[in-house]
Amino acid sequence: MGFSFMPFTIFILAFSSPSSFFNIAGAETQPQHLSSSILNSPILKESIAKEINENPEAGWEAAINPRFSNFTVAQFKRLLGVKKSSRKELTSTPVITHPKSLKLPKNFDARTAWSQCSTIGRILDQGHCGSCWAFGAVESLQDRFCIHFDVNVTLSVNDLLACCGFLCGMGCDGGEPLYAWRYLSHHGVVSEECDPYFDQIGCAHPGCEPSYPTPKCVKKCVSGNQLWRKSKHYSVRAYKVKSNPYDIMAEVYKNGPVEVAFTVYEDFAHYKSGVYKHITGVALGGHAVKLIGWGTSDDGEDYWLLANQWNRSWGDDGYFKIKRGTNECGIEADITAGLPSSKNLIREVTDMDANSDVSF
Numbered sequence: 001m002g003f004s005f006m007p008f009t010i011f012i013l014a015f016s017s018p019s020s021f022f023n024i025a026g027a028e029t030q031p032q033h034l035s036s037s038i039l040n041s042p043i044l045k046e047s048i049a050k051e052i053n054e055n056p057e058a059g060w061e062a063a064i065n066p067r068f069s070n071f072t073v074a075q076f077k078r079l080l081g082v083k084k085s086s087r088k089e090l091t092s093t094p095v096i097t098h099p100k101s102l103k104l105p106k107n108f109d110a111r112t113a114w115s116q117c118s119t120i121g122r123i124l125d126q127g128h129c130g131s132c133w134a135f136g137a138v139e140s141l142q143d144r145f146c147i148h149f150d151v152n153v154t155l156s157v158n159d160l161l162a163c164c165g166f167l168c169g170m171g172c173d174g175g176e177p178l179y180a181w182r183y184l185s186h187h188g189v190v191s192e193e194c195d196p197y198f199d200q201i202g203c204a205h206p207g208c209e210p211s212y213p214t215p216k217c218v219k220k221c222v223s224g225n226q227l228w229r230k231s232k233h234y235s236v237r238a239y240k241v242k243s244n245p246y247d248i249m250a251e252v253y254k255n256g257p258v259e260v261a262f263t264v265y266e267d268f269a270h271y272k273s274g275v276y277k278h279i280t281g282v283a284l285g286g287h288a289v290k291l292i293g294w295g296t297s298d299d300g301e302d303y304w305l306l307a308n309q310w311n312r313s314w315g316d317d318g319y320f321k322i323k324r325g326t327n328e329c330g331i332e333a334d335i336t337a338g339l340p341s342s343k344n345l346i347r348e349v350t351d352m353d354a355n356s357d358v359s360f
Contacts, residue, residue: 034073034282043068043076043269052267052279059301059323060274067314068269073284076269079310080285081130081174082261093178095240098250107295108249109305110143110257117146119154120257120292123318125311127199129172129214134160135309136259136288137180137336138189141235143290145340147256155233156195160184163217171214177259177288177336181238185338188232194221195228233345235338243333245325249294251337260306261288261334262322268329273316275303277323291335294324304331 044064052062068076111121119142126135134157142155161171164183169175183189198215219228241251241258252258266281275297293305303321312318322331 039074039077040072043071043073043266045266045270048267048280049270052270055279058274058277058279059297059299060276060321061272062267062270063272065270065272065314067310071269073266075128077284078128078130078173079126079132080264080287081132081169081172082286082288083133083169083174083176084286085176085178093238093240095242096251097242097247098254100246102250102253104246104249104253107293108253109293109295110252111292113253113293114143114147114256116150116152117143118152119143119146120307122154123307123312124157124197124309126309127197129161129199130174131157131161131172132288132309133169133175133177133180133261134164136261136290137177137184139290139307139309140257140259140337141184141189141233141340144235144256144337145233148340149342149345151340151345153233154192156190156192156197158192158195158197158215159189159217162195162198162215163187163219165217173214177261177334178238178240181235181259181336181338184235185237185341188234190221190228190231191226191233193223194226194231196222234341234343236341238336238338241335241337243327243335245294245332248291248332248335251335252291252293255337255339257290257292257307258335258337259288260291260304260331261286261336262329262331263287265329271315271320275299275301275321275323277328295321297321 046064049062049064052058052060114120119139124135124139126132138155138157138160142153145151145153160168160180160183164175164180168179168183195218221228221231241248248258263283264285264287265278265283267279268276289309290307291304292307294303295305296302302324304324305319305321307319308315310318322328327333
């Protein structure tokens with residue numbers, strides 16, 4: 001698929017439901033206070049899988065996914081690392097819309113639309129760290145470098161996770177997608193080769209609980225023949241996408257994958273295939289992933305296609321579909337992105353102080 005810039009409209013975001021986690025009306029979508037007995041129980045339950053698989057209206061298949069076979073509810077909750085941005089920050093963020101004259105296909109998959117971009121089809125694993133907010137941003141940006149500049153590069157989640165500091169949030173204890181994209185705009189992110197992800201084996205060793213600590217910001221490439229500042233890649237100014245299906249589809253169709261945040265319920269851990277919609281269980285937290293396409297199932301259900309970062313043993317080979325057009329679990333309410341910048345390709349920049357607060 002060829003790429004060409006399309007005009008879009010920018011306006012300032014205004015939310016009408018400030019009390020909700022992802023601008024989803026209703027307190028029932030909020031993560032609930034759970035007892036210690038529930039937190040220490042397995043996240044995967046045969047009873048949940050059975051309830052879904054015996055429900056003819058569910059539209060998706062549940063399974064006991066190997067990825068979380070030994071996880072408790074508390075361990076699973078820690079993966080859901082999206083923090084809510086302040087109303088002030090959200091209302092000052094540009095939001096884009098796309099011309100309604102653009103004709104969009106009924107089905108779209110970024111992996112085939114830009115088949116030359118190998119990063120789009122990668123499925124990663126965030127380990128035991130609540131770093132989804134960083135994965136969604138970095139993965140989307142690296143895809144966009146290939147789409148816009150024909151640059152195939154894998155970028156470092158570790159740089160963003162370790163070096164954004166308190167501005168983005170609390171590292172492995174969660175962060176804000178909007179600030180992740182602002183970091184990418186102002187400070188860039190190095191290549192994965194320069195700064196690989198710290199959790200390659202997961203949290204299996206003694207002493208790693210109750211949480212996996214955030215890696216330290218080192219600002220030095222693991223390879224001696226690479227320079228940190230020369231490995232930086234940047235995005236242009238962070239923006240949100242208007243919360244309606246057409247504008248989200250148009251954004252992905254013209255500019256590439258985007259980061260989305262949504263509310264995760266207990267049943268989502270059991271997803272195997274089909275078009276997900278919440279059936280049972282309490283809200284556990286906010287999760288960020290990469291949206292790469294859309295379509296309509298054989299049963300006539302409109303869906304979004306997304307890449308998760310829980311490795312290929314979870315879900316449909318690491319991917320999942322979720323109902324499109326009804327803001328299922330808030331999936332259409334929090335879309336964040338940024339265009340890749342050419343400045344990372346032509347000039348060096350000054351490193352930020354690893355211990356200082358980032359100022360945008």
